[in-house]
Amino acid sequence: MKTRIIVKLDVKPPYVVxxxxxxxxxxxxxxxxxxxxxxxxxxxxxMYVDIVSSLYQRGILFDEIEQTANELFIPxxxxxxxxxxxxxxxxxxxxxxxxxxxxxxxxxxxxxxNEAAQIFGNQAVVVNIEAKARDxxxxxxxxxGRIQSGKDxxxxxxxxxxxxxxxxxxQSVDKDGRQKGFDIELAxxxxxxxxxxxxxxxxxGRLEDIKKLIEYANPSGVAIxxxxxxxxxxxxxxxxxxxxxxxxEVSK
Amino acid sequence: MSNMIGIINYGIAxxxxxxKKAIKKAGGKVKVINNKEELSLVDKIVLPGVGSxxxxxxxxxxxxxxxxxxxxxxxxxxxxxxxxxxxxxxxGFEYGKTEGLSLISAEVxxxxxxxxxxxxxxxxxxxxxxxxxxEGLMNxxxxxxxxxxxxxxxxxVTLTDYSGHKFVSSIQKDNLYGxxxxxxxxREAGIKxxxxxxxL
Numbered sequence: 001m002k003t004r005i006i007v008k009l010d011v012k013p014p015y016v017v018x019x020x021x022x023x024x025x026x027x028x029x030x031x032x033x034x035x036x037x038x039x040x041x042x043x044x045x046x047m048y049v050d051i052v053s054s055l056y057q058r059g060i061l062f063d064e065i066e067q068t069a070n071e072l073f074i075p076x077x078x079x080x081x082x083x084x085x086x087x088x089x090x091x092x093x094x095x096x097x098x099x100x101x102x103x104x105x106x107x108x109x110x111x112x113x114n115e116a117a118q119i120f121g122n123q124a125v126v127v128n129i130e131a132k133a134r135d136x137x138x139x140x141x142x143x144x145g146r147i148q149s150g151k152d153x154x155x156x157x158x159x160x161x162x163x164x165x166x167x168x169x170x171q172s173v174d175k176d177g178r179q180k181g182f183d184i185e186l187a188x189x190x191x192x193x194x195x196x197x198x199x200x201x202x203x204x205g206r207l208e209d210i211k212k213l214i215e216y217a218n219p220s221g222v223a224i225x226x227x228x229x230x231x232x233x234x235x236x237x238x239x240x241x242x243x244x245x246x247x248x249e250v251s252k
Numbered sequence: 253m254s255n256m257i258g259i260i261n262y263g264i265a266x267x268x269x270x271x272k273k274a275i276k277k278a279g280g281k282v283k284v285i286n287n288k289e290e291l292s293l294v295d296k297i298v299l300p301g302v303g304s305x306x307x308x309x310x311x312x313x314x315x316x317x318x319x320x321x322x323x324x325x326x327x328x329x330x331x332x333x334x335x336x337x338x339x340x341x342x343x344g345f346e347y348g349k350t351e352g353l354s355l356i357s358a359e360v361x362x363x364x365x366x367x368x369x370x371x372x373x374x375x376x377x378x379x380x381x382x383x384x385x386x387e388g389l390m391n392x393x394x395x396x397x398x399x400x401x402x403x404x405x406x407x408x409v410t411l412t413d414y415s416g417h418k419f420v421s422s423i424q425k426d427n428l429y430g431x432x433x434x435x436x437x438x439r440e441a442g443i444k445x446x447x448x449x450x451x452l
Contacts, residue, residue, distance in 0.1 A: 197368045
């Protein structure tokens with residue numbers, strides 16, 4: 001299977017921002033403009049996450065999402081502040097293909113995964129994991145690495161799979177935004193724990209980091225943000241590198 | 253004859269937004285169909301689908317579209333996309349056994365493969381016989397997002413290989429076309445497929 005190269009847009013409306021370490025934020029542009037740019041470069045998917053909505057306890061801002069969806073002819077995943085089946089439904093109606101959930105499922109009501117999967121299909125339900133390394137285990141966090149849950153990542157991913165999630169989106173609170181390489185051990189553990197696809201984020205700083213992650217952990221997809229936002233590389237360049245240097249299969 | 257394409261809007265799960273957008277990009281005219289009366293206003297039909305086989309059939313029934321669709325799709329070129337292709341079959345096995353539209357002799361079963369399921373991402377197609385829908389698209393990639401597959405032996409247009417397992421990725425029987433992938437999510441290749449559908 002071709003490894004998907006996915007662009008992650010962390011949005012603090014109206015801007016895409018780049019959180020460093022899940023905290024300090026830098027503005028990098030508007031989501032619709034960036035989504036179009038990365039689509040044209042050959043992104044396999046775009047993932048849009050409103051990173052402040054849960055924290056500010058406000059609802060989903062649908063207009064920004066719809067505008068971003070309008071530019072794309074590739075799958076579009078959306079997350080941030082999703083709390084009920086109505087949110088899922090509305091997001092699909094304005095152009096999302098997958099809905100990403102973390103805080104509400106993790107901290108309040110995991111049952112929403114079962115409900116959403118039954119109504120919209122497993123493929124449409126993505127569970128976002130914010131993992132933080134503990135002494136010999138990984139803990140699930142929510143709200144951009146701010147709130148602990150006490151839950152073990154490897155147990156939680158198995159649970160969400162059983163509940164009907166179609167995909168895991170794995171972030172590392174420790175590595176995110178630092179551009180110092182992925183937590184490949186965490187990635188491998190999660191990929192090997194479930195039968196559903198796992199997309200790994202947090203850490204791409206050099207092309208070698210992406211290659212190393214794919215070769216070691218074999219995730220279904222890799223999510224990239226900083227590398228692209230700062231124009232260090234284009235998606236075309238990343239794919240070319242993987243094809244030529246790692247004999248890794250990627251789409252055109 | 254005008255060339256108006258009707259997208260069937262049913263249930264709460266439908267994502268017709270991106271299909272509408274892609275058909276327009278391909279130069280087509282689109283009408284969203286909400287009831288059986290509106291079916292007479294269009295020349296071609298696109299049957300989308302999000303959710304499970306069982307729910308999709310139930311929703312079509314609730315919206316009183318099921319029986320009319322069985323007849324209309326025999327006359328008007330119809331394209332089923334993903335679950336929309338699957339429900340053209342005789343039987344589905346998602347959340348119990350459900351009878352489909354029974355327009356194509358096929359059953360829909362879980363994918364059994366030594367790899368991650370859902371099958372998610374861009375993949376290639378192998379053309380089994382020439383088909384107008386796939387003109388100029390032989391070497392292209394399409395986006396797949398599914399856990400179930402159509403098991404059919406008589407109407408196969410393309411096959412796709414997922415980790416050594418070959419499954420039916422598109423079918424055609426008379427006016428009926430079905431694709432397991434999402435053309436509306438498959439970049440320029442998907443737009444081209446809609447152009448081909450419009451040109452039928």
